[in-house]
Amino acid sequence: MVLGLGTGSTAAFVVAKLGELLKTGELTNIIGVPTSKRTEEQARSLNIPLSILDDHPHIDLAIDGADEVDPLLNLVKGRGGALLREKMVEAASDEFVVVADETKLVDGLGGSKLAMPVEVVQFCWKFNLVRLQELFKDEGVEAKLRVGEDGKPYLTDNFNYIVDLYFENPIKDGYAAGKEISGLEGVVEHGLFLDMATAVIIAGKTGVEVKSNEKMGNSTPLKPEGLYCSTGNLAIASALFPGEQGMCFGFQVTIYTLHSSLKNSSGLIVHQIGKQHSDWYVLQLRGEGKA
Incomplete structure (x- = not known):
């Protein structure tokens, strides 16, 4: 599986977890294409196999954050300074998943009055x-x-x-x-990323919502009662299908290892990092990947 590695705080967490899973053998056959020198440096320090678009022009999935997300899933990105390489890598990806919190939602791009x-x-x-x-x-x-x-x-x-x-x-x-x-x-x-995101995962105070474009169908909210997650336990939080039991979710969300097609996903795996509900939760999109 060829994975586009984004730039920024969310992406850094993804890369760190990816390196950990590769080290333990839980993941194999992953090649990363970084979107910045700092992401490249982090990935190399974790012994993540890397490549570039010249050698891997077809990317299965890219994962990154966003600075703004409008109702049509158009984005403002690049406040971290990597907009050119981010756009090149993410435009070359079959699927582009964005992870952001609800403060990044705007009615129109530029609406946050930030850069x-x-x-x-x-x-x-x-x-x-x-x-x-x-x-x-x-x-x-x-x-x-x-x-x-x-x-x-x-x-x-x-x-x-x-x-x-x-x-x-x-x-x-x-x-x-x-x-x-x-x-x-x-x-x-x-920094206008238009018609590029396959899906946007939005974390808020009441839970998580997966917003998808027309290729994916309708948005699917993840409410706390639709999740099961407790310290040390792995849980299935059905992102594309209804959840079943349990509750708890934090305010900050990221993703650590993904697959080649959201459309084939059967849900999200949720891990809690830490003992408090306000700590990080990690979502793993489930599905069939390919090397």
């Missing part, structure tokens, strides 16, 4: 910053060059800069916006 990143070449970056701000003047956008902790311009893994767009109002048309941004010379990539 929507645009990766630009270093050459004449101010020229493109001004053009990006002018492009979205009706949305009340403020464009800022991203800087690092050292006060210098933030460099992506591709040695480009990032211009962050902060919207006063949600983007009116994400598809048109993406096309206009991409049409600017010197723009490398933007």
Whole structure:
């Protein structure tokens, strides 16, 4: 199975668990394609077999977080700075599963009023910053060059800069916006991930909901009474089919090992990490994988 390894706090937890399962032999025949240098470094430190798109252009499944999720499962991603490689890997994946908490839900992209990143070449970056701000003047956008902790311009893994767009109002048309941004010379990539997510797993105070696109069918809520999970026990939480018994779920969720097709999944396996209900829970999508 070829697995796209995302970037960010959720993805880091996935990679850590993946390394642990490979070490114990619970998982085999996994090849990871990382979406950033820091994910690559983490995976190598855990002896996870790695590859690149040149050698594995077909990816079975990618798993990653998101900065914003709209009702149509369109996303804003890239606040961690890896938007270009994330988009390349996730676009090459048969299935792309996003894990996020309910604070990432927005009515329209840009609605969180946090950064929507645009990766630009270093050459004449101010020229493109001004053009990006002018492009979205009706949305009340403020464009800022991203800087690092050292006060210098933030460099992506591709040695480009990032211009962050902060919207006063949600983007009116994400598809048109993406096309206009991409049409600017010197723009490398933007953080609008449109029509890419196969499913989004949303963790909230009352449980978990699996939102799926038209390929997958309707959303399926996971309510606490539909879960069974206690410390040290493995439990089946039916994500795509009704749950049966028990209750308990935490506020933070991630996934640690996956399969090649959500459509063939029979549910979610839930593990509790820690003894408190507020601790991490780990979801494992069940199904038939392939090397």
